[in-house]
Amino acid sequence: MKTRKIMAFLVSASMSFNVLASSAVDIVSADELDDVTLQEVPENLEEPDSATEETESIIEEPEASEEAESVPDETEFTEEVTEEIPEEITEAIEAAPFNEEAEVDGVIISVSADEGVFPEGAYMNVERVEDTEDSDALIEETLNDDVNIAHSMTFDITIYDSEGNEIEPDTEAGNVYVSFSDSLVADSNLDVDVYHITDEDEAIALDVNVEDELVVAETDGFSYYVVVFTYNAHTYDLEGESSVALSTILAAVGISGEVTDVTISDPSVLTYDAETGMITSTNYSSAATTVTVTVDDVPYEITVTASIRQADSNDQIGYRVASRTYGIFGIDVYGLDGSTIIPTTYSNLGYSTAIQVGDGSILDFDNENNFELGRIYTSDGVETYITAEIH
Numbered sequence: 001m002k003t004r005k006i007m008a009f010l011v012s013a014s015m016s017f018n019v020l021a022s023s024a025v026d027i028v029s030a031d032e033l034d035d036v037t038l039q040e041v042p043e044n045l046e047e048p049d050s051a052t053e054e055t056e057s058i059i060e061e062p063e064a065s066e067e068a069e070s071v072p073d074e075t076e077f078t079e080e081v082t083e084e085i086p087e088e089i090t091e092a093i094e095a096a097p098f099n100e101e102a103e104v105d106g107v108i109i110s111v112s113a114d115e116g117v118f119p120e121g122a123y124m125n126v127e128r129v130e131d132t133e134d135s136d137a138l139i140e141e142t143l144n145d146d147v148n149i150a151h152s153m154t155f156d157i158t159i160y161d162s163e164g165n166e167i168e169p170d171t172e173a174g175n176v177y178v179s180f181s182d183s184l185v186a187d188s189n190l191d192v193d194v195y196h197i198t199d200e201d202e203a204i205a206l207d208v209n210v211e212d213e214l215v216v217a218e219t220d221g222f223s224y225y226v227v228v229f230t231y232n233a234h235t236y237d238l239e240g241e242s243s244v245a246l247s248t249i250l251a252a253v254g255i256s257g258e259v260t261d262v263t264i265s266d267p268s269v270l271t272y273d274a275e276t277g278m279i280t281s282t283n284y285s286s287a288a289t290t291v292t293v294t295v296d297d298v299p300y301e302i303t304v305t306a307s308i309r310q311a312d313s314n315d316q317i318g319y320r321v322a323s324r325t326y327g328i329f330g331i332d333v334y335g336l337d338g339s340t341i342i343p344t345t346y347s348n349l350g351y352s353t354a355i356q357v358g359d360g361s362i363l364d365f366d367n368e369n370n371f372e373l374g375r376i377y378t379s380d381g382v383e384t385y386i387t388a389e390i391h
Helices: 051-058 087-095 133-140 246-253
Strands: 004-009 015-022 037-040 098-104 107-113 123-129 147-160 176-181 191-197 203-205 208-211 214-219 224-232 234-239 243-245 259-264 270-273 278-281 285-295 298-307 311-313 317-321 330-337 340-343 351-356 362-364 377-379 382-390
Touching: 087 107, 087 176, 087 214, 098 123, 107 147, 133 147, 133 191, 133 203, 133 224, 147 298, 176 224, 191 208, 191 214, 234 246, 234 278, 243 246, 246 259, 246 278, 246 285, 246 298, 259 270, 270 285, 311 382, 317 382, 351 377, 351 382
Parallel strands: 234 298
Antiparallel strands: 004 015, 015 382, 037 351, 098 107, 107 176, 123 147, 147 224, 176 214, 191 203, 191 224, 208 214, 243 278, 259 285, 270 278, 285 298, 311 317, 317 330, 330 340, 330 351, 351 362, 377 382
């Protein structure tokens, strides 16, 4: 789908408005898409007493837009302080008469129990469970909407007596601890939790203690255990038609490590240059785009929006969305002489703006079609949005 920009120069060729339109059926040419109508407010309108004061009070100097960088920034990350497992738990595990350990797919699983919890001759068996859809679904029900699962591992832990009968711990006799050792536990980007999936298909989150690559939890029974690595949902606001280093985004959301892959859900809105490490917004869109960044073999989803600046100025000129007094919906353009505002419309009320495609109906902006730069409007089957920029 092609898009065509039409430039309408307003003030000494230093201010331009861009009208972008697209249609799912036909490509709209410049001849078919009329210029945006910019109609100044008639001068016979009575000026409100507080118009000038109100106008000056709402003019704000926008923040400087972020400049594109040619190479990624070297970002410094703060190392996460490693928590320690309480000494009483460590001592209890070390002194436990029942202390079984197994390694499955590089993960070391241990079960420790006090005297009398398991009969003499009891032993443990651990198997990795590959089909985890049911357990993952149970766990997702317990998580907040802003928490994402990065990775999970499910293990079937079973304790047998000396005759091979499956048994459960006698927790009245003492405590039972289950622990998992894996390098992901030490990943500062992730939170780790341990869930016990009961025979009643209930996911119970255990209280965990974490130190280095080890996570330990006290439990009272055995079956399926799921080690879940999560992270809070990440969002980043990128100004439309601008670039930013991926390292800057990662630093902003708190992700550190070696980037091994980057994928973008909608390349028509955002692109990634692997050589420069830059993320670029190529389109104005209010829709969120998902950037999936794989760091140290773990995928992280970052929701990036390409927002539109609603106001801007330099030393000589500025623009903003009109104040909507007298029902004016559109753009206000003003000159600047130091701190003095030079109106280009009556009392800085702005230019009434409308959209028309060919000889079709005119789409006027009102309280229902509230005017906003970058917002997509549909007129005669054509999606259109307007942006402004200072040259």
